[in-house]
Amino acid sequence: MQAEVDGKIIELSEAGWLLNLDEWSEALAHEIAKNEKITELTQEHWDIINLAREYFVENGVVAEPRLFSKLMKKKFGDDRSSQKYIYSLFPTGLIKCANKIAGLPRPKGCS
Incomplete structure (x- = not known):
C-alpha cells in the first residue's frame, strides 16, 4: 500500500501502517486518516x-x-x-x- 504526499510516494504496510517512521508528517496523517474513513482531523x-x-x-x-x-x-x-x-x-x-x-x-x- 502507498500514500502520495506532496508528490512523494510513502510506503505503507498492507494494513496501512507507516513502514519508515521517519517519513511521518501531518500531511501523511491526513492521508492515512482518509484510509481509516476519517474525513477531517479536528x-x-x-x-x-x-x-x-x-x-x-x-x-x-x-x-x-x-x-x-x-x-x-x-x-x-x-x-x-x-x-x-x-x-x-x-x-x-x-x-x-x-x-x-x-x-x-x-x-x-x-x-
Missing part, C-alpha cells in the same frame, strides 16, 4: 495524535489503551479521557486507528 484528533507521539518519543513504545486514558485524563480532564471518547474520534480505537494515523509502529498482535 483539534481533538490532533490532541490524541500528538499525545500518542509524545509518549512514544519519551518511552520508545506505544501507550496501551488504559495508560493512554490516564494520560488523557491528566492532560485534558475526565470528559476527554474515556475509551468511549477516543472511539468517538477514532472508530477502531487508539491502537488500530489513532496510532496508525500518528505514524507509530504497529503493536504486536494488532492487525
